[in-house]
Amino acid sequence: MFESGVDFITSGNHIFDKREFREYLEESDRVIRPANYPPVVPGRGSGTFAVDGVTVGVLNLMGRTFMPPGDDPFRCADEQLENLRALTRVIVLDMHAEATSEKVAMARYLDGRVSAIYGTHTHVQTADEQILPGGTAYITDVGMTGPTEGVIGMDSGPVLDRFLTGMSERFNVQKTGTKQFCAAVVSVDPETGKASEIKRIFQRGIA
Numbered sequence: 043m044f045e046s047g048v049d050f051i052t053s054g055n056h057i058f059d060k061r062e063f064r065e066y067l068e069e070s071d072r073v074i075r076p077a078n079y080p081p082v083v084p085g086r087g088s089g090t091f092a093v094d095g096v097t098v099g100v101l102n103l104m105g106r107t108f109m110p111p112g113d114d115p116f117r118c119a120d121e122q123l124e125n126l127r128a129l130t131r132v133i134v135l136d137m138h139a140e141a142t143s144e145k146v147a148m149a150r151y152l153d154g155r156v157s158a159i160y161g162t163h164t165h166v167q168t169a170d171e172q173i174l175p176g177g178t179a180y181i182t183d184v185g186m187t188g189p190t191e192g193v194i195g196m197d198s199g200p201v202l203d204r205f206l207t208g209m210s211e212r213f214n215v216q217k218t219g220t221k222q223f224c225a226a227v228v229s230v231d232p233e234t235g236k237a238s239e240i241k242r243i244f245q246r247g248i249a
Contacts, residue, residue, distance in 0.1 A: 044072065049091050052102040054138035054163055055110050058083070076104035076138060077122050078113040088122045090129055096232045098134065099126035101156070103148070105139025105163075115139075116151055123155055131235030134228075135159045142168075142182050149180045157235050158228045160184040165194035167224045167244055177236030185224025190246055192216030221248040 043051065050072050057075040058064060067075060067085030077087020088101045101122050103115040119135075126133050133156040137145050145161040152159065154176025160183075161168070167185025174180055186195055193201040200211035222245060229239040 049093065050074075050089065050098075050100050052100060052136035052138075052162075054102075054104060054136075057085070074100065074102045076102050076112065076115075078103055078115045078118040080113070087118070088126055090126070096132060097130040098132050099130045101126060101133060101135045103135065103137050103139075105137065105141060105144040105148075107139065107141035107144050109140055109163075115148065119148070119152060123152075127155070132157050132230050132232055133235065136162055138162045140164065145182050149174060149178065153178045154236075157230045157237050158226075158240070160226055167242065169242070171226060171240045171242045173237055173240060177234070179226075179228040179230075179237035179240040181226050181240065181242060184226050185222075185244060187223050187225070188221060189216035189219060190222045191219035220246070222246045223248060 053075050064084045067073060071089055072091065074087055074089050075085040088099065090097050090099050103119060104112050105115060106112055135152065135156050137148050137159055139145050139161060140163055149159050153174040156178055158179040160181050162184060164183045165186035166183060168182040171181040188195040192198050195215060196213040197216050200213050203209065203211050225243040227241045227243065228237050230237050
């Protein structure tokens with residue numbers, strides 16, 4: 043992903059699924075995990091990178107509704123932003139959460155303090171992109187980039203078996219069929235950190 047031009051990677055509740063990746067989280071300054079995981083776990087919850095001379099801060103948080111246990115994301119946001127805002131006014135938040143209400147509540151809470159908030163986790167892109175009154179760009183879920191067929195990116199067979207029998211099977215990524223690309227592009231004033239535009243992108247049927 044870095045070789046293809048990606049600058050920075052956020053994550054969510056699956057970040058520790060592969061044990062061999064945990065050591066890399068300790069070493070990397072370009073891949074982060076939700077900041078409201080317990081402080082003893084590997085990795086960090088925020089970071090920065092530079093684009094055309096502009097420092098961009100990135101914060102990763104995880105919701106608590108229908109999600110694994112975690113620290114209070116609102117309090118954690120306050121703590122993390124105190125450090126990030128000392129470095130830059132351009133700050134992007136990945137709010138990885140199940141409940142729309144929790145994502146919207148975080149957006150209202152941080153409006154004007156971050157440049158953009160994009161929700162993740164549900165894999166389905168929402169059509170509610172907007173600029174909030176304080177100048178924060180927001181979308182509840184940016185959507186999934188990956189296989190269009192299957193069940194939100196996974197092979198249908200094991201998913202259906204779990205629903206039909208209640209027995210857990212290992213899910214595998216759908217490897218056949220077309221793909222989709224979901225994204226959101228935000229324009230931000232580097233001096234103020236305020237967003238002026240957000241554009242939702244959804245391309246389906248990619249071979």
